[in-house]
Amino acid sequence: MPVVLRTTLGPKTYFPNISRISFEGPGSDNPLAFRYYDENRVVAGKTLREHFKFAVCWWHTLGGTGADPFGAPTKDFAWLRASDPLQLAREKMDAGFEFITKLGIPYYCFHDFDLVAEADTLAESRRRLDAISDYALEKQAESGVRVLWGTANLFSHPRYMNGAMTNPDFAVVAHAAAQVKNALDITLKLGGEHYVFWGGREGYCSLLNTDMKRELDHAARFLHAAKDYARANGFKGHFFIEPKPMEPSKHQYDFDAATSIKFLREYGLDRDFKLNLEFNHATLALHTMQHEMQVAADAGMLGSLDANRGDYQNGWDTDQFPMNLYELTEAMLVLLQAGGLQGGGINFDAKTRRNSTDPADLFYAHIGGMDAFTRALIAAADILEKSDYTRLRRERYASFDSGNGRAFEQGQLSLEALATLAAQQGEPEQRSGKQELFEQFLNRYL
Amino acid sequence: MPVVLRTTLGPKTYFPNISRISFEGPGSDNPLAFRYYDENRVVAGKTLREHFKFAVCWWHTLGGTGADPFGAPTKDFAWLRASDPLQLAREKMDAGFEFITKLGIPYYCFHDFDLVAEADTLAESRRRLDAISDYALEKQAESGVRVLWGTANLFSHPRYMNGAMTNPDFAVVAHAAAQVKNALDITLKLGGEHYVFWGGREGYCSLLNTDMKRELDHAARFLHAAKDYARANGFKGHFFIEPKPMEPSKHQYDFDAATSIKFLREYGLDRDFKLNLEFNHATLALHTMQHEMQVAADAGMLGSLDANRGDYQNGWDTDQFPMNLYELTEAMLVLLQAGGLQGGGINFDAKTRRNSTDPADLFYAHIGGMDAFTRALIAAADILEKSDYTRLRRERYASFDSGNGRAFEQGQLSLEALATLAAQQGEPEQRSGKQELFEQFLNRYL
């Protein structure tokens, strides 16, 4: 039965001119309405709500004020003005729940210090987290909104400049552990379904001063300790690693899906950990999102997605809102064929441009993204259900479905046996890969 | 005891104006002399000959005639003019042994059809390979030159346009198996120390028409069959996988060292296979060569190297001759610290520019590369032996050498225990990574 979110306002209203966003259909010109996203619509056997589990990202959406390496913040958000850290945190949460419920998004995701500013000591930071999570519980109860995943920010504070889990100094590793313990406690308290590790500072700028092996050993020790603690305290969700190839480091250890899976398996972490894949990170690694998703799905690790898009020609994480229907449809093709995500959802890890400073811009961007995902999912379902796509692809591999091909696939043919068959068969016939025809299925159903 | 190569000419002389290249020392202006490479010089406890095991690459050096996607061959090599394929192959081999012995390079590497042109049938191709390998054995005996590794060209022929081991058509897979069987036989016959797989067409141009999982399963079946055959026939060397991220495919399955190691372990191939790493492939994958070498070394898989350099701004495999002392010195730092290569050597997988059409250009290029490797090895040894480099790097990790850091490294501290330590210790002290100082060690010893 569909959960209906209740629009949840705080003492102040932060988006007074914007009311609940409704579905108006493809013909609508209203930029503050959904043209495609209707959470109860059923596509390929499930509602959109079940497919997507959209989440708002506290980091970018409520805390991203537009600073870049060449400029100061541009966005003077009304919910970031209080001088008292906890008062600011509550107002930020009010704005967040107003925003999320006006959009009808069922989940949110957070770093520990997205919820409330870090304090000078671990103890005081913990007190702040305890207080703001009490308030979050109230807002969650009132609205029906839930936590998709929590995480700890192990990259912004200067102490992590040489890494957190992989810092050459044990004192920093211990500090990171304390921070993760708190973040796990808060995630559990708020009913967070999963927990994410993004290794922004786990990597290196120069191999000259780095002992990579020792650092990776430490990371594995750390992750085991975190996992054991969470499990002992009743955490049932998945842990997610979020691959990214570079930035801020020259080289990050979790370069891509394959590298991360190799690491998790090498250190015996692969039963508890899956991947949280991001579009922009996939393209920065010279892959495509569909490639990363397929690698993860084939390893049983397609956990969750961070939705955004990069600029292929600006070699850093631009985190633009998703609107490219090609990228999204190819991703949804993998998602549908993989049977969906393993527990996770789709978090908008995206930011409006630095010069998109109107409050409405946040709405345009999320609406555009939700509509784009919807359109892509429908197109992917159509391609799989209505077109020749599946048949054509399956037929390419038909020679392995029976006979010698099947025997080979089952490991029953030696190199000599294969060579004998080759000598008998003569030169193989040429078979076109028909890529242009396959590509036309995309434009046919967009 | 040093092996002295005998200059080995055939019926015709192909480089009549060039005599044996000798070592003249750093002060020499002679572009046809070594300024640094002296094979018997001892650096860090081994001769240069032992460190490097340089090899000439039949593919580029004798067969690379300068065609590119926009132009025809430019190099009218005198050894490629005979109309009879076997006569051409013998003249090519004469030229090769003249070249290699005039340079004093102890090894060569080949694809099957670098040795002699492929014929119309497997049987005829095999007959040609048998004949030319008889001739190669004579030349090897006369000269003292050896085979570092052999391989099969599974990418040039049109039949492999959709892959070889991973082709969607079983008939092509079987053909590839027959070809690999022959290549293994020839490698064994010639005393080849190792055997390489480079998956130029194992990958995809579009995931739309590709079943990645099924293709990788087939690749593993294929590699097991090849390995089992070779072992049964007495092959004692290593098998090497050569990672490359892209080109000719959009996405190649052996993207980088980490991806290849993941694959080898996943399918139980990691005991017999190691990696053959290439500089230009490393940088195309957005890594550095030292990174790839370190990843391989930490997995016990630093097998062999393909020496060249890429252009960081032209996103394809330019395969230029190595001359960048920074890239090489950082690579040699990893090599020395890893205790050298696991059986392999350094193959010049490099080509002179398309417009470098003089026979002497081939000599300038190889001499330049051998001198550059030598200078880099000496610099790396100096950095490790004479400078503060090793001490400074070790000190960065000293907190893990004893006490709580050591207990953590050994897995004896839980997350709670770490958090307790963090609460006690207060904010960690800041420790500079001193990257600019580390970098100056390079310029100090170049």
Place this chain on the structure above:
Amino acid sequence: MPVVLRTTLGPKTYFPNISRISFEGPGSDNPLAFRYYDENRVVAGKTLREHFKFAVCWWHTLGGTGADPFGAPTKDFAWLRASDPLQLAREKMDAGFEFITKLGIPYYCFHDFDLVAEADTLAESRRRLDAISDYALEKQAESGVRVLWGTANLFSHPRYMNGAMTNPDFAVVAHAAAQVKNALDITLKLGGEHYVFWGGREGYCSLLNTDMKRELDHAARFLHAAKDYARANGFKGHFFIEPKPMEPSKHQYDFDAATSIKFLREYGLDRDFKLNLEFNHATLALHTMQHEMQVAADAGMLGSLDANRGDYQNGWDTDQFPMNLYELTEAMLVLLQAGGLQGGGINFDAKTRRNSTDPADLFYAHIGGMDAFTRALIAAADILEKSDYTRLRRERYASFDSGNGRAFEQGQLSLEALATLAAQQGEPEQRSGKQELFEQFLNRYL
């Protein structure tokens, strides 16, 4: 009045299973029909035929047989089998006119040696060109097909390995001049509307051995000579320069639109030359096609387009068929606002993938491209005519339409005057760039 092309077959039929491609509308599932392209449809006041002037490219479509740096040709085209060069050329032309008229494409484009293979001497090459152009005139008359532009291939032959117009050797420059003279003669004879220069080998691989200034001076001398000759012989069309940043050279002199315009103006060539812009070249230069088109349009040099698309992550010219509706719609927005192309058209400088080996693949690819351009043009027209796009963009600059802003735009305000105004006005109000809203116009009309 629309020109109806006559389906024009030669003695043999090369695409016997494919008949004239017809328009069946968006609901059609037939991959051998147009879903959008209907040449007489009027969009934004002109027929599609007038907007696009589509052209088939002899180079790729009839001559591109699938070789790449790692592999041999894969496409055994039936029209490339004759042993006599002129017979082959005639059969190729038969196939070309069959293809082009079955698709209903009104133009073609060629390099001199796309029409007939180059001979050993200039004189014999000229005789071949004379003969094949006689045949082409017949085919053109029969079919109604016309020549959009001709050009000379100054990059494939080994003699051009160091450049053609910019070769350090005057003998090569002179040879290139003879070849261009012939190509101009043939273009004139065939009624070619324009003439293109693409400087594939005009550039350098290393600045170390290059005198850039002297080479560019020579290029300008050459272009003046070519222009003067053509004008003296009655050529009324435009000359087009085709920018590309790299490949085959490390650095090509015609890097991008701005660089090419600078060169043309510097040497007084800007009255006769305009630009032929290519999508894949634009993205290789880190620009977008719409950027390059806008730069050209603002200089009055938006001459003609080469239609294709690149892979943003494979840093070479992949020349894939255009199918990305975002790239195309943004390009069509510039085209419509610029009032169309200055004389040129849209040439499919694109190739089917190396493993797309069925004759039908050529049809799928061109149909897909023509439909994609059509859909993009319609979307662009809708955005300009039906949406708030134009108004919103104009309003961003409204402060320059009157008052002090207008005075500034007209050059009437000194720095002091501006500073005085600034002191009076106080801090400017913040105005959002609303990029996400602008982007939604694309998805609204696709």
Place this chain on the structure above:
Amino acid sequence: MPVVLRTTLGPKTYFPNISRISFEGPGSDNPLAFRYYDENRVVAGKTLREHFKFAVCWWHTLGGTGADPFGAPTKDFAWLRASDPLQLAREKMDAGFEFITKLGIPYYCFHDFDLVAEADTLAESRRRLDAISDYALEKQAESGVRVLWGTANLFSHPRYMNGAMTNPDFAVVAHAAAQVKNALDITLKLGGEHYVFWGGREGYCSLLNTDMKRELDHAARFLHAAKDYARANGFKGHFFIEPKPMEPSKHQYDFDAATSIKFLREYGLDRDFKLNLEFNHATLALHTMQHEMQVAADAGMLGSLDANRGDYQNGWDTDQFPMNLYELTEAMLVLLQAGGLQGGGINFDAKTRRNSTDPADLFYAHIGGMDAFTRALIAAADILEKSDYTRLRRERYASFDSGNGRAFEQGQLSLEALATLAAQQGEPEQRSGKQELFEQFLNRYL
């Protein structure tokens, strides 16, 4: 006669453990000594001091505290702690002059608000600039240090989020003009030799919301107004444009040298403006620094250099300290052959890594950079003076030095005349470009 800088300390000493850096020669292991840089050494006829005119960059060296898009500042510089803006500015200046004179660097460069923090109003900002420039004059007089160039920061403040000179809102353009007027006044007052414009926000993130032509018209109006004002007030130096292709914008208008020269000429600014070229900007534009320098030199616009280096694989401006002797030697080859810079010098637009947090790291980095430039200049001079380099390169073009080649170069041969010569001469001889030999000159003299 050499100017000897006086070590100039303020009330506090900021680098107490570091004394004046002296030249100790190549054998020194002291990381706080010069191994190559000796300002009075004569190379190629001029002292190093005259060749280089090194400058310290206030922006990075004194103000770069290590923030990045994922993290807070890491460097708690002692000179940035005062609460009063002018007191902070004076302490920063004390630290700067201590640093610069201990290194023996003769110049510095600044943005207006590097000198003192921007205030809330233009008037108050001006008062602060007046005050701090009085103090700077005292420090300059005491030390002998001079200003290489000044500039205005038109990119950090939120008001410039949509551009400064090219902002769609006239009010912002006027504000920028007021700021530039102040910056010009201060530069004149401090005896600044030149004035720079870097267009960090002049460009666009999306062409969809941008009128490029109108924005560039405005930029030209602005630059004319600034130039006229400065000239009227006695400024005799050059104005420099600093090209950069992207970041922070998706596309910056001053993409590279060629684009900037095109713009300056188009709007009649080329007599007063030259280029300030940066290594990292050159490589981000897919060029090399030597290419950009050659383009500028050939246009008479090689004004000044920003010294740093980028990471070729991290697609943003890493601004690392220069230490790559290949990049620098190729740059110095152009510089020497061009007869030096046109008035400018070499500004260290480079920052120590975010985790290089020791005060000494700033010294290591600058010393390493100065030594690297010195070594590169010596190598370049050796290549030009001692090797065959110049002769070999000149001989490549010898066919244009006389006869028909010379006639062509002088514009005396028509296309027909060239064609006639080509017919007579037959196929040109092949001439190797000898790139590998040219490259060996670098390793020979490093």
